[in-house]
Amino acid sequence: MRDFQLPGRSAxxxxxxxxxxxxxxAxxxxxxxxxRGGNAMDAAIAGAVLLGICEPQMTGIGGDCFMLYNRPGxxxxxxxxxSGRAPAAAxxxxxRDQxxxxxxxxSAHxxxxxxxIDAFCHLAETEGRLGLDALLEPAIHYADTGVPxxxxVAFDWINSAPTLQGAARxxxxxxxxxxxxGQMFRAQGQAEVLRRIARDGRDAFYTGEIAEDMLTALATQGGVHSADDFANTTCMATTPVSxxxxxxxLVEHPPNGQGATAILMLNILKHFDIVGMDPLGAQRTHIEAEAAKLAYDARNRFIADPDHMARLQHMLAPETAAGLAELISPNRAMSAAAPLSESVHKDTIYITVVDKDRMAVSLIxxxxxxxxSGIASEKFGILLQNRGAGFTLxxxxxxxxxxxxxxxxxIIPGMLRQNGRVAMPFGVMGGAYQPNGHARLVSNLTDFDMDLQAAMDAPRAFSDGGVLNVERGYPDAVRQQLSDLGHNVEIPQTAIGGSQAIRIRSDGVLEGASDPRKDGCALGY
Structure with a gap:
């Protein structure tokens, strides 16, 4: 139980x-x-779309999503x-020639x-109860009337505003x-888009005037996107990895998501006596940072569109982790692994919902x-993702x-199972940090038996691009010890990641935790 005389929050x-x-x-x-009788899928979609209005710097209808869920019973x-695809002409x-x-x-590239939007429309129809029009009502309302x-959000908005160009400004x-x-943000163009999707379904977004608005914005910036690229967009069910x-x-979304990286990282950490270490000490932080370097290097080599990769099983094999663990010295930091093959970011939203039938949804x-990308369509103000920066040249x-x-x-949603039963949908936002964040949260719960909220609140560190970012929650003595081990230690300007989770306890009660690094909360009834 937490000390109620110290700052913190209860689950x-x-x-x-x-x-x-x-x-x-949201x-x-x-x-x-x-x-109103909706299930967890209905609630997760409704909340997610609204988050695009509440946190437009993080997400929106011009973006992608991944989801893990179970059906009732x-x-x-x-x-x-x-997730969407690169245009056919890319x-x-x-x-490279340029x-x-x-x-x-x-850039439009x-x-x-x-x-x-294709995913939300499909899942609302196949897994939800209330219908798309009901699910989009909250976002339409707040897009029209405004969100304080x-x-x-204001902190991130200031940091990211220079990205905005043209109509986006x-x-x-x-x-x-x-x-x-506290100032009001309205997105009345997006409200109209959502009204049309509620009435006419996914085709309202991927064809006709709305698609043309996006295509015009991209063509103006030199994009090679076509009407067929939008009209032919189809998202798909796939098989998790664990x-x-x-x-x-630990259940993760498969490639093209990076969830396998978290599994590899935990497989490496199995080879060390983590439970015998101080959870906030230099030794644990050092071993975790070294495991991350190796797991992320494997990610950069192997993970891609599933139709274009063949080394997933090698990445998840126990012997792969064993060989990598042998490369870790407890006394010295290795040089940073190869640079990330994608451009690092820290801008994502995550929502998890569990309903009375114990359907659990983990959505990112x-x-x-x-x-x-900083590029928005002129009429409707649809901000377009730059997810293509995740490719390499x-x-x-x-x-x-x-x-x-x-x-x-x-982006990776997570789910934990224990004894074959779904036990906890969760997510840790924060761009490249996410696999490290998944591994850290699982270790906090498993190795140190932390309360769920305490496991989320605990300070974080992340080895990224040759720098070991160590949050202010760590003592200065730990930072010095990490420096002595050869790490290039810095205190990050922005908190590392943000997480959400719901534990389905053995007695059936739901326990929700929400990261204080964000503005959010857990709510139940």
Whole structure:
């Protein structure tokens, strides 16, 4: 139990249903959907779409999503890939010939076709109860009437505002400036888009006037996208991947998501006596950082569009982790692994919902960098993701940019099972940090038996691009010890990641936790 004389928050307990996400309005909307008779899928979609209005720098209808869920009465985890593809005319050689070594992150070349709307429409029809029009009502309302800007959102808005270009500045700045805390943000163009989707389904977004608005914005910026690229967008069900960590099964979305990286990282950590270490000490932080370097290096080599990769089983094999673990010295940091093959970002939303029938949904939804590509459509203000920056331009790499391919994605929803039963949908936002965040949260719960909220609150560290970012929650003495081990230690300007989780306890009660690094909360009824 936490010390009630120190800052902190309690977990939220409920019986009938619970939502945890990064903005209170979205959590409230999700609970309202449950009370109206909707299931967890309905509630998660309603909350996610609203988050695109509450946190437009993080996500929106111009982005992608991934999802894990189980159906009522079943503990089989389903996966759904809501990521879009590069335009058919995309060509890595063309960009190389223009002198590019990486894909320009704020250009039309980085824009892949948004997949989330296709996924939401499909899942609302096949897994939901209330119908798409009911699920989009909250987002339409707040897009029309406005949302007061929350503190963390305002912080991120200021940092990412320089990304906005052209029409995006008109739609996402107030009198040319980022909004301040408490100022109202409205997105009436998006409200109209959502009304049309509610009435006419996914075709309202991928064909006709709305698609033409997006295509015009991209063509103006030199994009090679076509009407067929949008009209032919189809998202798909897929099969999760999983791994065991000391009796807890971590279930992840498969490639093109990077979830296998978290499984590999935990497989490496199995070879060390983590439970015997100080959870906030230098030794644990060092071993975790070294495991991350190796797991991320494997990710950069192997993960891509599933139709273009063949080494997934090798990445997940126990002997692969054993060999990598032998490379870790307890006394010295290794040099940083190969640079990330995608452009690192920290801008994503995550929502999880569990309903009274114990259907659990783990949904992550993003436009990649802060405000994505910075390109928005003129009429409707649809901000387009720059998820194509997740491709590499390296010739012959499985994740090389190519027409119709899906890029490697950093966003990953998570799910834990224990004794074959779904036990906890969860997610840890934060771009490249996400696999490390999944591994850290699982280790906090498994190795140190932390309370769920305490496991989420605990300070974080992340080895990224040759720098070991160590949050201020660590003592200065630990930072010095890590420096002595050879790490290049810095305190990050922005908190590392943000997480949400719902534990389905053995007595049937739901326990929800929400990361204080965000504006959100867990709510139940």
């Amino acid at each position: 939220v307990y409920a019986e009938n249903g619970l939502c945890a996400t990064s903005h209170p309005l 959590a409230g909307a999700a609970i309202d959907i449950l009370k 079943s503990h089989e985890v389903q996966a759904f890939n809501g 060509n890595a050689a063309t960009l 002198g590019h070594k990486v894909i320009p992150i704020h 980085a824009v892949t076709v948004p997949g989330a 800007v929350a503190p963390r 008109k739609h996402y700045l107030l009198d040319g400036q980022p909004p301040l805390v 791994g065991d960590y000391k009796g807890t099964e 939804y993003s436009i990649f960098h802060g405000f994505g 390296e010739p012959g790499h499985p994740n090389e940019l190519g027409g119709g391919k899906r890029p490697m994605h950093t």
